[in-house]
Amino acid sequence: MKEIESKRVLIKKVLEESDKFVGQEGVLVCGWVRSLRKSKHCSFVVVNDGSTQNALQIVVDPAVANYEDISKMITGFCIRARGKMVASQGKGQTIEMVAEKIEIIGTVNDEYPLQKKATSLEFLREVAHLRARTNTISSVLRIRHALSFATHKFFGDRGFFYVHTPIVTASDCEGAGAMFRVTTLPPGDAADFSKDFYGKPTFLTVSGQLEAECLALGLGQVYTFGPTFRAENSNTPRHLSEFWMIEPEVAFCDLDDLAELASDYLQFLIGHVLDHYRPELEFLSTQNQNGDLISRLQAVRAAKFHRVSYTEAVQILEEAMNSKKQKFEFKVYWGCDLQTEHERYLTEKHFMGPVIVTDYPKEIKAFYMKENPDGKTVRAMDVLVPGVGEIIGGSQREDDHQKLVKRIQEMQLHEKDYWWYLDLRKFGGAPHAGFGLGLERAIMYVTGMTNIRDVIAFPRFSGSAEF
């Protein structure tokens, strides 16, 4: 005798294959009650099991053995229902269940936090352990899955290898950015690192790029997909102290190839969500001020990505500024770092589509980027998309040993910390390039969510490590 019946069917399957299911008896679904309409003559229980955005309506006739259980039910109850699938008469659904049996698995009481009508996103962050049961957060988490899955499919199909670069590291990828220290020394002890777990100070990684380069120069094409960390005290809706990055790194690849890879990747991600997560996108389009997510995504999916050099981009921005067409908070000049307002002007107003800006001044970029023959710029690129600005940053890497040593010295980094990274240029080196995509930024872009704390299950930021 089995306590639990295992042959439950996902509601996603029932809804997507409704033609096949109509007429079937004894179908079992499990899930959480989203809403209820009760009467003496008949009750309607709307159930969601998390497998998809939409819910299944279950019609319960008083003839059902335990009909009195329905009267106890409220939103949030976990139930199991077995019944016959029939074509639905109501609008908004094509199939519904006529219950043969309905059972309560888990109850809720008045304390259940999600019962309140007004569950703001702010409030939901305080009950992050339960918020995957809400329409908004569950749809965002499904799209998070979709982007992750599409990432593995895109790179896997192209012969890239998924690699795991270290999380705990003794080196600092960019010589910049506050890092978390990892230790087994007792708190408050003298800082005798010889007694620490790794025998020296260690930190949480800010990027897997340098290690990924080692692997690309052996396996050819690799990508990382893992957590990265920044200990900056940026208490903004766009920053987390723990976030996930995807970093492809490709041997025998220059900046042009990389730009093509980045736009192909972005369009593949968007296409995957458009093709497979339409109910989520439709729901999210009703939930925020970004308007119609679907047409915005369709436009980027079909777009040709413009390419423009940083120098040309600065000219465009200066022109806009001088002709008073556009006001910027930050002044634009050759050598300045482009701000989000500048990026958004380029992509939303000037090019009206995605843009790849290349060849930035070397002073504002990291030491490992390949110097152009002009001696002033490096082979960096940023991919800008409407509504967000920069979504991908990458570069061709400096593969000249002497030039790389010079850059490390110029930037006052320590050559000996990079012995292994420099070795890659000494032994069988090859041109190579790579980029990084912040997963959470990509989810915000696709879902239209405006606070990064709502696109990861359990957000980590200054002062907050709950759950």
Place this chain on the structure above:
Amino acid sequence: MKEIESKRVLIKKVLEESDKFVGQEGVLVCGWVRSLRKSKHCSFVVVNDGSTQNALQIVVDPAVANYEDISKMITGFCIRARGKMVASQGKGQTIEMVAEKIEIIGTVNDEYPLQKKATSLEFLREVAHLRARTNTISSVLRIRHALSFATHKFFGDRGFFYVHTPIVTASDCEGAGAMFRVTTLPPGDAADFSKDFYGKPTFLTVSGQLEAECLALGLGQVYTFGPTFRAENSNTPRHLSEFWMIEPEVAFCDLDDLAELASDYLQFLIGHVLDHYRPELEFLSTQNQNGDLISRLQAVRAAKFHRVSYTEAVQILEEAMNSKKQKFEFKVYWGCDLQTEHERYLTEKHFMGPVIVTDYPKEIKAFYMKENPDGKTVRAMDVLVPGVGEIIGGSQREDDHQKLVKRIQEMQLHEKDYWWYLDLRKFGGAPHAGFGLGLERAIMYVTGMTNIRDVIAFPRFSGSAEF
């Protein structure tokens, strides 16, 4: 004018689709020289690009413009070659290239560590930044990718959602296991955690399970795939301080369903490697004492997984011990933790195939496992495979709020630390179950590698955080 030709073809593609390639001219490959045979009349350059185990032989005729470059080449050089693909006369390959042009991209000199004939696995760990260029480590890393990719495919196809549980946490999953502390306090400072980044002590996670349970009870079926950490000073060939875990968690699932999921998953992983990474398995079979990896894996792929309760397993082991059929270092008795020697006896000698042992004594298992009606055992399972012993551990979770509180108290954990975990049993709870697979253990099993430091690109263990 492009400096680098982007249309290179992966050697994997050339070898797998040799019928299509034979006769094609102007094919471009890039890679690293694995071996060379030079003569005045003709030279043979064997090149590997990391895309697959096997290399491509390039025949270079002295008529090629820069034939004198060949004389400079040694193993480890990075080259680019363009030529015509022809059917190979030599044995061991079906296709080879007759070079039209061959160029040196990156050289090596006498200091190149991989030139030595005897590059032991121990030595390669010291040059982990270069070892992805070796036959053994590159094949292991490709199988690592294969298992990762197959994981996403298996769960994705079944409607599971990939979720990211936090890496930095204020809670301790099992109330056991040494943890790394994460901090931004300056080393040696007084331990004033109110000034620390998160305002309290935080640690690197040992498991994403508890958070995954929150998500399963909303999305239905989820899995994690991320790094986990143990600060134990276990300097053994089977332990890392940083390793990757896959943890599915399933709502409306009992231990029987879970055992089925685990065996399906394991067989899918093995099938994927057998079907798509045969050259790697063939190579690795020649490299270790495990003998024929392929037939071992084929056997498990086709096997029915035996199921036995812990109590029955102990009887089997006691019988073997008493009948002097088998000597064990550790004595077996009801209540003991099964050691690897016991697990291997069960799977290799008694059942001669994979075994799932269920219903362990509650005293030797974690607080969150569901108690059986006997009051003595819990709904835990371990999956044992020949050659390794335990490869998967899981359980149905305690879904009774009162019983869980009692277990937390009995194990002297703090109820208030688990408020959110307990909430899952208070509000709309459901039976649920999940297991964990250590990725590195699985790779060791599939590849036959005997040191866990050789199955992850940059291993982390006590005293070692290089690269």
